[in-house]
Amino acid sequence: xxxxxxxxxxVFQSSIYECVRCGTKTSQEELxxxxxxxxxxxxxxxxxxxxxxxxxxxxx
Numbered sequence: 001x002x003x004x005x006x007x008x009x010x011v012f013q014s015s016i017y018e019c020v021r022c023g024t025k026t027s028q029e030e031l032x033x034x035x036x037x038x039x040x041x042x043x044x045x046x047x048x049x050x051x052x053x054x055x056x057x058x059x060x
Contacts, residue, residue, distance in 0.1 A: 022041040
């Protein structure tokens with residue numbers, strides 16, 4: 001491999017995270033731009049918000 005080859009980045013749907021204390025929702029990109037993972041209220045605990053669509057798998 002050459003030293004100038006660019007790494008290929010896979011783009012997925014961005015994850016949404018919610019502050020446990022105040023409920024503020026932020027995206028993964030916003031959190032990665034900050035120097036430390038912290039909500040605007042100062043709390044550091046987030047939970048990943050699940051999508052509203054439920055996957056249905058056909059039984060075999």
